[in-house]
Amino acid sequence: MRNSSWKSFACATLALLGGVEATTTPDLATLLSKQSNLTTFYTLIKTYPNILLQLPSYQGVTILAPNNDAFNKIPYTVLNNAFKNGDEGVITNVLEYHLLQGTRTAAELVPGAPVFIPTLLTNETYSNVTGGQVVENVEQAGNVVIFVSGQGSRSTLTQADLAFTGGVVQVIDSLLIPPGNVTQNTESYNLTSFEGALYKTKLLETISNASNVTLFAPQNYGFQALGPAIANMTVEELTSVMDYHYVANEVLYSTDLTNGTKILASQGENITITHAGNNVYINSAQLLTSDILLANGVMHVIDNVINPQGPGAQPNPAIGTQGVVFANATMASDLPFTSDIPCSTSCPVTTTSSASGSVSAGATTTHSASKTSTTSFSTSKSKGAGAAKETGMAWAGLVGAVGVGLIL
Ligand SMILES: *[C@@H]1O[C@H](CO)[C@@H](O)[C@H](O)[C@H]1NC(C)=O
Ligand SMILES: *[C@@H]1O[C@H](CO)[C@@H](O)[C@H](O)[C@H]1NC(C)=O
Ligand SMILES: *[C@@H]1O[C@H](CO)[C@@H](O)[C@H](O)[C@H]1NC(C)=O
Ligand SMILES: *[C@@H]1O[C@H](CO)[C@@H](O)[C@H](O)[C@H]1NC(C)=O
Ligand SMILES: *[C@@H]1O[C@H](CO)[C@@H](O)[C@H](O)[C@H]1NC(C)=O
Ligand SMILES: *[C@@H]1O[C@H](CO)[C@@H](O)[C@H](O)[C@H]1NC(C)=O
Ligand SMILES: *[C@@H]1O[C@H](CO)[C@@H](O)[C@H](O)[C@H]1NC(C)=O
Ligand SMILES: *[C@@H]1O[C@H](CO)[C@@H](O)[C@H](O)[C@H]1NC(C)=O
Ligand SMILES: *[C@@H]1O[C@H](CO)[C@@H](O)[C@H](O)[C@H]1NC(C)=O
Ligand SMILES: *[C@@H]1O[C@H](CO)[C@@H](O)[C@H](O)[C@H]1NC(C)=O
Ligand SMILES: *[C@@H]1O[C@H](CO)[C@@H](O)[C@H](O)[C@H]1NC(C)=O
Secondary structure, eight states, X not given: OHHHHHHHHHHHHHHHHHHSOOSSSOOHHHHHHTOGGGHHHHHHHHHSGGGGGGGGGSSOEEEEEEOHHHHHTGGGSTTHHHHHTTOHHHHHHHHHHTEEESOOOGGGGOOSSOEEEEBXXXXXXXXXXTTSOEEEEEEETTTEEEEEOGGGOEEEEEEEEEEETTEEEEEESSOOOOOOOHHHHHHHTTOXXXXXXXXXXXXXXXXXXXXXXXXXXXXXHHHHTTTHHHHTSOHHHHHHHXXXXXXXXXXXXXXXXXXTOEEEOTTSSEEEEEEETTEEEEXXXXXXXXXXXXXXXXXXXXXXXXXXXXXXXXXXXXXXXXXXXXXXXXXXSSOTTGGGSOOSSSOOOOOOOOTTOOTTTTOOOSSOOOOOHHHHOHHHHTTOHHHHHHHHHHHHHHHHHHHHHHHO
C-alpha cells in the first residue's frame, strides 16, 4: 500500500519532469533519455522509481550512473542473483548506493587523498554506519577517477558532469557493490584464521551486530607464524588479543590513521599508528590493504597479529616483513582456528599453506585493494563465462520488457 503509493507518486513526478521541455539544465528524465549509453540505467530507474523520492530531501545529489556495459558485467558479480531474480529489495538498495549526498562535479572528485563520500544507502543490512554507507573516491595515475565499493570493487568514471535540475550525473563503467557483513569480507579476502578466531571467541556475533566498527585483520600468515603461541591460548587470552584488533563505535578509514594517532581498542589498550616512508604501521604490524568497506564499518588487513601485552611495539621500517611480537612463536604448518569456522555449504579449506599465502602478498600501498568483484567471488566465476554472459543478456532484456510494461 505504502509502497505502491510511493511508486505512483514517483511515476507521476518522473512523467511530469519528463514532460517539461528544458531550455537550460534538463531534468533527470530528459537527461537520461538522451544518453545512448545509459538506456539500461534509465529503464531501471523507471522500474524502481521510489528511490527518486529521496532526491528532494537532499541539497542536490550526484548520481553515479552505470553505463550499459556495466550492466553486462553483473553476472560476474555478487549482484547476479538479485538482478536475475528481480529482487526489488536488493536492487533498491543498490540504486540508493549509487546516489551520493551533495552535488559533486568531476573537479571535486579528483582528491589528493582518498575521500569517503556518504550515499543515500541507509538500510542496516548494508549500512550500519552513522550517516549513510560510503563510497571511496580515489584518484589513479593520469587523473583517472575511481570509486571503490564493497569487496574492493572498482568503478571508473567514464563521462563527467551531466548536469540535471537536481544535481549531476557521473557515468561509471561498473556497478557499485554494497558492502557486505564481516564474514562475507573475511571470506573473500581469505582472512580465515582471523574469522576462525572471531568464531572461537564468540566475538563475531558482537562485532557483526554492532554499528560503526573498525577491524584490523591480520592476514593468515600472521597467525601461522605464531603457531602454538596463539593456537594454544585459552579462550580468555585469545579474546583479549582479538579485542585488541577491534575498535568499537568508531569508523576509522585510512585517512583517519594519521602518523602518531593513538586508538583505544575495545580490549582497553591503545594502538599506535606510525608512518614511515610510504608505509603505515599499526603498532609494529604493517598495513597491507586498507579500507575494505563493511556493512557496519571498515576493515584493514595487517601483516601480523598485534599484542595487547606489548602495546608499545614499534616497527622496524628498514625491513620488509615485521617480526612477530609474541613469545615462543613457532611457524605452524596449518592455519590456526580455521576449524572453528562452522561448516555449512561452502566450507573454507583448512589445508596447509605456503608461507607466502596471504590476501595481498606484495601489496604495500596504503590504500585500496586492487581486488575486484570478479576476483572476490570464486563461485560466480566458476560457473563459466559463457553461461553467465547469457544470463546477463537475458536479464537486460527482461528489464526492458518489465520497464515498458509497468511504466509506459
Ligand atoms: C558509450 O560507450 C562506448 C563504449 O562503451 C564508448 O566508446 C563511448 O565513448 C561512450 N559514449 C559516451 C558519450 O560516453
Ligand atoms: C533492507 O534490505 C534487505 C535486503 O534487501 C531487506 O530484506 C530489508 O527489508 C530492508 N530493510 C528495510 C528497513 O528496508
Ligand atoms: C553474513 O551474510 C551472509 C549472507 O547473507 C550470511 O549467510 C551470514 O550468516 C552473515 N554473517 C554474519 C556474521 O552475520
Ligand atoms: C543485536 O543487537 C540487538 C540490540 O542492539 C539485540 O536485540 C539482538 O538480539 C542482537 N542480535 C544478536 C544476534 O546478537
Ligand atoms: C546495527 O547495529 C545496532 C547496534 O548499533 C544493532 O542493534 C543492529 O542489530 C544492527 N543491525 C544489523 C542489521 O546488524
Ligand atoms: C599446544 O597444544 C597441543 C594440543 O593440545 C599440544 O600437543 C602442544 O604440545 C602444545 N604446544 C605448546 C607449545 O604448548
Ligand atoms: C557512529 O559514529 C558516528 C561518528 O563516528 C557517531 O556520531 C555515532 O554516534 C556513532 N553511532 C553509534 C551507534 O555508535
Ligand atoms: C590512550 O591514548 C590517549 C591519547 O594519547 C591517552 O589519553 C590515554 O590515556 C591512553 N590510554 C591508555 C590505556 O593507554
Ligand atoms: C611520523 O612521526 C614521527 C614522530 O613524530 C616522525 O619521526 C616521522 O618522520 C613521521 N613520519 C612521517 C612519514 O611523516
Ligand atoms: C615461553 O617458553 C618458556 C620455556 O618453555 C616458558 O618458560 C615461558 O613461560 C613461555 N612464555 C610464554 C609467554 O608462553
Ligand atoms: C588463501 O590462503 C590460503 C592459505 O594461506 C592459500 O593457500 C590460498 O591460495 C589463498 N587463496 C586466495 C584466493 O588468495
